[in-house]
Amino acid sequence: MTSQSLMNTAYTTLRQRIVGGSLMPGTLLSENELAEELQMSRTPIRNAITHLESEGFVVSLKNRGVLVKEISGKEMLDMYEAMMSLLVYAIDVKTERNSSIDMAKLEDCLEHQFKAEQEDDYFTYIQNNFMFNRIIVSSINNHAMIAIMDMYVDKLAMASYINYKLTPHIKHYSANKLNKSIYDALKAGDDEEAKLMAKGAYVYARSRMFDNGRF
The missing domain is CATH 1.10.10.10 (Winged helix-like DNA-binding domain superfamily/Winged helix DNA-binding domain)
Structure with a gap:
């Protein structure tokens, strides 16, 4: 070699x-x-x-x-906020750009997420969660935005998985409910509701991290 x-x-x-x-x-x-x-x-x-x-x-x-290196709570939250911002923007402009989200792929990610929760396979769950977000952002075909998202995914996956291992007393897999709500809103053509769910996810993540002493 x-x-x-x-x-x-x-x-x-x-x-x-x-x-x-x-x-x-x-x-x-x-x-x-x-x-x-x-x-x-x-x-x-x-x-x-x-x-x-x-x-x-x-x-x-x-x-x-x-x-x-440990991923600090501030760094983790900053990356998550950036990813949710990309998600909201992609949903916001997809109609005016005449682009569409591959709903079949979103549904497949959801199925893998829920199966992972049933099997307590957190790493598979978190990978499919980020893939769910990536599919939505990819719909507007902005390669720079996709590159930013890809740059953050592994760090967020690492931080999320380590947090899962260190906090077995806390209920995890919260993105299953979130992504199902976003999927249902998008399927119903309610983009405003989908964006509200994505924005609310950041607020929830921030509150949870404060409650868990990550700051």
Whole structure:
């Protein structure tokens, strides 16, 4: 394998572990241990870590090494607000642009979300939740907006999944009810109601994070 391929392998492996919660925030990463585990030199490991640091998944601390970074409540809420803003805008302009949302794909995401809740598969649930939002934003064919959404998805998925693991006493899967309400409003042609539901989701998320001591 080329050095670039080795770096990509190390990067993908570490990113998946961080986003999937197997490497929790505060975990110290050892270049030597990772190099031995992945059977490669430290150079591609170091390059992969540099890439992850540029994306905000890890942080280098002088004389301590590299730590998996915690996504703060403020950062999480800012990203969520940005995503909901994109969602509201896409719903708002889709008619004047003569574009349409793929309702069949939205329904498929909902089915996977509810199935994931029944099986207590939170990671599958959260992935389909974000895909639900992405389908709506994609309907207006703005690639810059889609790129912004894609940039936030993994960080939000990581933060949401870790919060789920750390707060088993709190009821989760709230996006199932929200997305079903948005779907029903869109299907009925009530775009204003769909936008109100999306705006209300941010207010609810903010209130819940304050109640849970995330600020």
